[in-house]
Amino acid sequence: MRRIIVVGGGAGGLELVTRLGDRLGARARQPRAEIVLVDRDPTHIWKPLLHEVAAGSMDPFTHQLEYAAQARWHGFEFQQGELIGLDRANRVIRIGALTDEDGAALLPARELRYDTLVIAIGSTTHFFGVPGAEDHAIALDTPEQAERFRRRMISQCIRAQYRRASGAADDDVARPDVARDGASIAPSGEHPKVRVAIIGGGATGVELSAELRNTAQVLAAYGLHDVDPAYDVSITLVEAGPRLLPALSERLSEETRKLLTKLGVTVMTGARVEAVEAGGLRLPDGDLLPADLIVWAAGIKAPAILGQLDGLATNRLGQLLVRESLQTEADDAIFALGDCASCPWAGTGKTVPPRAQAAHQQASFLFEALLRQMDGKPLQTFSYRDLGSLVSLGRFSAVGSLMGGLIGGSMFVEGMFARLMYSSLYRLHIVALHGFARMALDTVAHWLRRSTMPRVKLH
Template sequence: MHRFIIVGGGAGGLELATRLGDRYASPSKRRAAKAQVTLVDRNPTHIWKPLLHEVAAGSMDPFTQELEYAAQARWHGFEFQQGELAGIDRAAKRITLSAVADDDGAELLPPRDLEYDTLIIAIGSTTAFFGVKGAPEYSIALDTVSQAERFRKRLIAACMRAEHQVHERVESGPDTSGLTEPRIQVAIVGGGATGVELSAELRNTAQVLSAYGLHKLDPRHDVGIVLIEAGPRILPALQERVSTATAELLTRLGVKVMIGETVAEVAPGIVRTASGKTIRADLTVWAAGIKAPPILGELDGLPVNRLGQLGVRRTLQTETDDNIFALGDCAACAWPGNERNVPPRAQAAHQQASFLMKSFAARLENRPLPEFTYRDFGSLVSLGHFSAVGNLMGGVIGGNMLIEGLFARFMYMSLYRLHIAALHGYPRMVLDTFAHWLRRSTLPRVKLH
């Protein structure tokens, strides 16, 4: 049987493994299995990456949204192998996975080799720190659930410490220092979608934590949020009108927006900019850019661009090997009619996964492969329960329409539901939506521990 190996269980990789498993690897009464499909990921569970800012803010419990790869494999006929890609032998058509250790460092799985006929690399992206001094050590990225949970716990701890300090001042007498700065300040570096969404979500979190009595600080005055963007405006990927409206809304929410400020250094408790400004930061989140994982630059003869992405042709085959495909954030795919490549968005990975289903049908029948064409359906940015903004593009309405408010919020929420439908089908997606609503109605709005 033809052996498909998909490395990376993100939005595109998991959708592709699920559909390939259903079509080719699951035997039935009417047909035998035609292919062996294996999904590889370094983690045992999947979560939709655009949700990580909600995990960081505590407004989403990741353990209710995570999907076990092994369970998905059992339901849809593919095999799951946990491990991190360590190398490729293109001549032997073989990949090497590194060992897997438990939380105590003991080895769970040894290094392994897996053989393929078709290899699909979909390992996504990681945070780019651009060589900024102290950024990797003293700021928190939001690439994984563990990083998001780390930030959430540190935020709650900072609130509790600040409240204790307030009590100590009250007991020692009236405060005559004239202090006007927030008791806690969060600095978010990067005014793209992640930074903007996190800043709005954190404002909601501060209000909810106060309402539940976890801290008695003023959620608006005592919890400061600073959004730092190096460019001339936030949300540079969206139209200027959307960017301006979003900046105005964030300002009304009490978020301080600093544009045209390039971060030069991150140190404990502070962020310094190239213009000489020093910003106090009890917590610093780095959301200023992405790059492909470094392992891609170490693979056997596969060229990468300056962002570390694998160069692919319009068929999504790598430039030097017809048996290796790449999709999603880790692939540098041309976008005809545009100066830049296909953008690193979940909708692009979804489209590429759907495209590859058609390509592999042709590949198994020895027919020529089609060429991928990206369709931009627009961008949406969530501002928590306050609002959402974005633009819908030609594929939806035949033009370009700016949207905001309740309708934009509904469209944003529907993106995740479509991802669930791609993994489980529409009936289970409806049940999951109802179960999610029940949980939200019976649990606190923010995870409190």
């Protein structure tokens, strides 16, 4: 049987392997192919939700999906491990050894044979060589990083509460390892603060800043930060460019800035970060912007392994160069989709942007393309449709623009309607993985759970 391997269980990769398993895999009426998913992690979570995990407004364990369970339900095979090599001549990929959290070996390094290979390993944080950024700032690439930031946020709030209640100086409170976790103690004074600096004014930085404002209010309500959340928790959003959300329209950018300002978020544009230190951000004029917690959300790049894959061409961001069929330029048997692929955007002279909607469209295209390939039919070309952009500001609001033939161009949306549209994006992802009925049950279950739990995780 033909063997199709999909490397990467992100939004696009998991949707693709689920549909292939249903149509061609072991649970199909007439199985025609072995479908294999390879991912270094055992579970999946929709990456656009990580800012909510970091703010504590979402419990990742209730939204994670076990790859092994999804494989059982949809007729594909799951192999856990990290892609470490490729042999195109023999059509083999190499998967690294798997270890547990203590470093003990679970599975040895392996080789997997393929007839068709789809690479969908997403992106990682780009620190742009800024000194100290990797040591003192927390990225939001994984649920573990998001959870780490959330714990540091609560720890800082507890320390601030202690100093406020006892009048203790910094020396009376044990300092964390700032080189490891990016946290430091705010200086004591009449009004101790928890100071958060978010580097990067794209969607992740904007959404996280709004979610953290809500988190501060909830923590104060539960007594974990017994001070004024609007006054004593400062959130600063730092963007090197002239405006927020540079990939979107100026109107959307300006409306977002106004809404964040109303929430008490300090927005700094045109502010390039020269270095990141344990106690804050070093700006070009030499001034230090104090910060107790630092998040780096300033850019993405493709994983380094893509530049080591047996002759596959990459661009300056490390993305695989693919044709409009999503086949790599060097090998017709290898496809790429999502953030790790540099795909031409027909008629624009640009490449398809690294967005969740692009990965979803590419997964749908590749599903049909691989069926055509198995039937010996020629491949068609991928055409990206920009359906607009939505940015969530938590429970406060949302803004965005919708595009398409139905509305005859572009339409600016905000408020409750935009929030409903934003939440529907995740629901559509669940539909792609489980179908409409399970999505509806999942929505009700999460609503019932939230009605009996705090609005944020308090520990």
